[in-house]
Amino acid sequence: MNPIQEKIAVITDDKEPPANRISRWLVLPALRPSLKLCPSTPITLNQGDRVIIAQDQGAAAHTLAAQLETYGVTPLILDPAQTAVTLANQLQTWLADGRIRGLYWLPALDEEPAFNNISLADWRELRRVRLVSLQTVMPALEGTDVFLVAATRLGGLLGSGDSGAINPLGGAVAGFIKAYRQAHDDRLVKVVDFEVDPKMEHLTGTLLAETLIDPGVTEVGYWRGQRFTPAFAAQPAASHKPGVALNRQTVFLVAGAAAEFSREVVAGLAAIQEEPASEDVVDLALATGSGTFYLLDTLPPEDTAVQHLIQAIEKAGGDAIYQQVDLTDDTAVTVALQKINGRLDVLIHADGQPDSLFNLLQASREMPVSVVMAFNGADGRFGNAQHPAASADQALISALVSQMRQERSETRGLVIDWLERDSDQTVAIVQRELINGQAQGEILTGGQAQARIQAGDERITLEKAPARQRLVQVNAPLLVELTTAGIYSGLHGRAAIQPEKLALTPAHSYLPWGIGLEALAEMALTTAPDYHVAVLENARFAAPIPLADDQTLAAELRTAVFPALGHSLLAHSQLRSQTDAPHLTAQARLVARPITGRPQIQFAPPASDEMVIDPAVFYTQTTAVPPWQFIEQAHVVGDQIVARLRQSLPPALLTEAMIYSPALLEFALQAADLWQFYRHGKAVRPSAFQSATIFRQPAELTGRPLFAIVRPLGNGRAFDVQIVDENAYLFGIVTGYQNRKLS
Known part of the structure; x- marks a missing residue:
C-alpha cells in the first residue's frame, strides 16, 4: 500500500470489518479543571473536629496530622496493619468519645516490592493492610457522616496512562472507593492518586x-502538575500494526475456561476461519481451526461442560489440553504452566479473581507472551454499591494488567470491561482486540456503553469569576462563558457568534466551518491556557450550522482533554447548536511551545493571465452558498488546482485575536471543493479532514497575494491543501480533506 492509499484508507471506512463498528471506549486519563475553577465541597475543618488518619509507613500521616492541627482539628492515628478485631475495638472507643468528622486512608501510598520479587503470601498481606482493613473500618463507621479521602501512588493517572500502573494494589483501594461513593452519594468520597x-x-x-474543593469527582490524580480523572474516548480498532495471527499455530492459555462465558469465547476462537493468503495448501491448512488451547479450571475433566468445550475445539481442528487447577494456589498454577513448551501467544484471564491473575503472571514471567487479556464486568470501572468487593477485585485486575507496561513492556495487556455479553458479538470483540497490534489498556464495550457513560457523567458548576478570568487569559473572542x-x-462552555461582526448577512444560511473550528480551538485552549494549539486533527463535519437572520448564534461547546505523545495534550472537542448530535467535532493538539519557523516549499505563483477559472459559477451553482467567498481566481496545473485568495477579507478575520485563523481554513476547504466542481461538476460540502496546521495568520500578509495548492488523492476521494504566499512560505496545511455531494 503506497502512502496515498494509506492516507485514504485511514479516513474511509467502506471496508471496515463489522466488529469494528461495535462500541469501543478506551479508558484514558482526562484533564480535570484546576481547583481554582471548582466549587467547594460541603466539608469544613473546624476547631474541635476529630479526623482519623490510617497511617502509611512513610511520613505522610504525620505531616498531614500536623497540617490538620493548624485548623484546630484533632488527628487520630490508626494502624491499618492491626487485626480486624483490634481495628473495630479502636473505632468503637473513638466513637464513644464523640463525633468523627472524617477518615484519611493512606497505606496505599507505600511502595510495593518489585512484582517479580514478591510471594503470593506477602502480596496478600499487603492487600490486607491496604484494602481489607479499609473494608473493616468503613462498616464500623456506618451511620455516621464521615468523609472518606484515600490516597494512592499508582503514578498520578490512576493506572490509565501510557506508562501503566505503579503499586497496583492501589487499584483495589480505588475500586472500593468508587463502590462506597455509589452507596453514599450524599458524602464526600474520593481517591487521590500521586x-x-x-x-x-x-x-x-x-x-x-x-x-x-470539587465535590463532583471521585477519582482524581496529579501528574506533571495537573489534575486528571479516568474518562473514556471512543476509539476505532482499525490499525495497520498486526497483532496476534489467529491460526493453527496459535497457542492459548485460558484460566477459568469452564465458565459459560469463557466456553463461548474459546469455542468461537477455535472455530474462526481466516481467509487464506493464496490457494496454497499450507495457507488453507492454517485457515482451518485455530490453534492449541491450554484450559485451566477447578472443575473435574469429566464434567459435562468441560467435555463439551474440548469437543468443540477438536471439532474445529484445534488441540485442547485441560487441567483441573485451583487457580488461587500459586504452586499448582506454576506446575500447570510448566506443561506449556515454548511461547504463549494469548493468556486469557476469565476467572475474576486477582489472586489467580497474580499467580498466572508470576508463573509465566519467564515465558514469551504476546497478549494478556483479562475479562471484567463494569463494577471495577464504575463501582457497584451492592458488590463493593467485586468493584475492588475488578479494579485490582485492571491495575495488575496496567502494571505490565512497567514490568513486561514486550507483552500487550488488555482488559475488556463487558457491560453486556452479547453472544453474537463477544467472539468478534475478542478477535478484534487480539489482531489489532495497537490495542492495549482498558476497554469498555458491550450494549448501551455510551448511555452508561452519560449516566455517570456527574457535572459541577464552575466558579463564575475564575471561569471569566480564564477566558480573558486565553483571549477567546468567540467564547462567552465556561459553565460546567x-x-x-x-x-x-458557550459561544456567542455575532454575524455582523464576521461580515455575515441575512442572505447567508449557515455558519462558516472555519468559525466552528476556531470555536473548538478556543475551547480546547481554555483547558490548558499555558499551551498552544499546534494542529487540528480528525475533524468531522456533520450537519451545517444554521444562521437565523442577523441574530447572535448561541453554540454549546464541550472538550475532553487527554495526554498525548511527548508532553502534548489532545482535546476532543465538539460544537452543538440546539441539537442532540454535534454539528462539528475535532481534536486539537496542544503543545507547551508554539510552532516556530517559516516552512518554505517549491512553488512559483501563476501569472494573472493564467488564472482562467472564474469561481463565480462554482459559488452560484452550489445549493448552500458559502457565507464567505474567498476564491478570486484559480488555475489548473496538471491534476492540481491553484486558487488565489481575495484581497478584501472581513476585518474581523484579520485580527490576531483569532487563535486558529478561520479565514485560512475556510479558504483551503473552498479550494478543494472547487476542484470537485471543476473536475466532476459536483456541488459538495465539507465532510472530514485528517489534520490542519496553521503556521501564520493572514494579518501578516500586508497586501501580498496568498494561494491554495490543491492536490487530489485517489482521483478526488481526498485532498491535501497547502496555503502559501508568493514567496512559497507556508501559511497552513490541510491533509486528508474529504467532501461529500450535496443532497
Missing part, C-alpha cells in the same frame, strides 16, 4: 485541598 515521588508537603496539602465540567464529557 506520582512516585511527590514532595510530602505538596501531597498532604493536596489531600486537604481535595477535601475542601463533567467527569467524562470534560469542560462545557
Whole structure:
C-alpha cells in the first residue's frame, strides 16, 4: 500500500470489518479543571473536629496530622496493619468519645516490592493492610457522616496512562472507593492518586485541598502538575500494526475456561476461519481451526461442560489440553504452566479473581507472551454499591494488567470491561482486540456503553469569576462563558457568534466551518491556557450550522482533554447548536511551545493571465452558498488546482485575536471543493479532514497575494491543501480533506 492509499484508507471506512463498528471506549486519563475553577465541597475543618488518619509507613500521616492541627482539628492515628478485631475495638472507643468528622486512608501510598520479587503470601498481606482493613473500618463507621479521602501512588493517572500502573494494589483501594461513593452519594468520597515521588508537603496539602474543593469527582490524580480523572474516548480498532495471527499455530492459555462465558469465547476462537493468503495448501491448512488451547479450571475433566468445550475445539481442528487447577494456589498454577513448551501467544484471564491473575503472571514471567487479556464486568470501572468487593477485585485486575507496561513492556495487556455479553458479538470483540497490534489498556464495550457513560457523567458548576478570568487569559473572542465540567464529557462552555461582526448577512444560511473550528480551538485552549494549539486533527463535519437572520448564534461547546505523545495534550472537542448530535467535532493538539519557523516549499505563483477559472459559477451553482467567498481566481496545473485568495477579507478575520485563523481554513476547504466542481461538476460540502496546521495568520500578509495548492488523492476521494504566499512560505496545511455531494 503506497502512502496515498494509506492516507485514504485511514479516513474511509467502506471496508471496515463489522466488529469494528461495535462500541469501543478506551479508558484514558482526562484533564480535570484546576481547583481554582471548582466549587467547594460541603466539608469544613473546624476547631474541635476529630479526623482519623490510617497511617502509611512513610511520613505522610504525620505531616498531614500536623497540617490538620493548624485548623484546630484533632488527628487520630490508626494502624491499618492491626487485626480486624483490634481495628473495630479502636473505632468503637473513638466513637464513644464523640463525633468523627472524617477518615484519611493512606497505606496505599507505600511502595510495593518489585512484582517479580514478591510471594503470593506477602502480596496478600499487603492487600490486607491496604484494602481489607479499609473494608473493616468503613462498616464500623456506618451511620455516621464521615468523609472518606484515600490516597494512592499508582503514578498520578490512576493506572490509565501510557506508562501503566505503579503499586497496583492501589487499584483495589480505588475500586472500593468508587463502590462506597455509589452507596453514599450524599458524602464526600474520593481517591487521590500521586506520582512516585511527590514532595510530602505538596501531597498532604493536596489531600486537604481535595477535601475542601470539587465535590463532583471521585477519582482524581496529579501528574506533571495537573489534575486528571479516568474518562473514556471512543476509539476505532482499525490499525495497520498486526497483532496476534489467529491460526493453527496459535497457542492459548485460558484460566477459568469452564465458565459459560469463557466456553463461548474459546469455542468461537477455535472455530474462526481466516481467509487464506493464496490457494496454497499450507495457507488453507492454517485457515482451518485455530490453534492449541491450554484450559485451566477447578472443575473435574469429566464434567459435562468441560467435555463439551474440548469437543468443540477438536471439532474445529484445534488441540485442547485441560487441567483441573485451583487457580488461587500459586504452586499448582506454576506446575500447570510448566506443561506449556515454548511461547504463549494469548493468556486469557476469565476467572475474576486477582489472586489467580497474580499467580498466572508470576508463573509465566519467564515465558514469551504476546497478549494478556483479562475479562471484567463494569463494577471495577464504575463501582457497584451492592458488590463493593467485586468493584475492588475488578479494579485490582485492571491495575495488575496496567502494571505490565512497567514490568513486561514486550507483552500487550488488555482488559475488556463487558457491560453486556452479547453472544453474537463477544467472539468478534475478542478477535478484534487480539489482531489489532495497537490495542492495549482498558476497554469498555458491550450494549448501551455510551448511555452508561452519560449516566455517570456527574457535572459541577464552575466558579463564575475564575471561569471569566480564564477566558480573558486565553483571549477567546468567540467564547462567552465556561459553565460546567463533567467527569467524562470534560469542560462545557458557550459561544456567542455575532454575524455582523464576521461580515455575515441575512442572505447567508449557515455558519462558516472555519468559525466552528476556531470555536473548538478556543475551547480546547481554555483547558490548558499555558499551551498552544499546534494542529487540528480528525475533524468531522456533520450537519451545517444554521444562521437565523442577523441574530447572535448561541453554540454549546464541550472538550475532553487527554495526554498525548511527548508532553502534548489532545482535546476532543465538539460544537452543538440546539441539537442532540454535534454539528462539528475535532481534536486539537496542544503543545507547551508554539510552532516556530517559516516552512518554505517549491512553488512559483501563476501569472494573472493564467488564472482562467472564474469561481463565480462554482459559488452560484452550489445549493448552500458559502457565507464567505474567498476564491478570486484559480488555475489548473496538471491534476492540481491553484486558487488565489481575495484581497478584501472581513476585518474581523484579520485580527490576531483569532487563535486558529478561520479565514485560512475556510479558504483551503473552498479550494478543494472547487476542484470537485471543476473536475466532476459536483456541488459538495465539507465532510472530514485528517489534520490542519496553521503556521501564520493572514494579518501578516500586508497586501501580498496568498494561494491554495490543491492536490487530489485517489482521483478526488481526498485532498491535501497547502496555503502559501508568493514567496512559497507556508501559511497552513490541510491533509486528508474529504467532501461529500450535496443532497
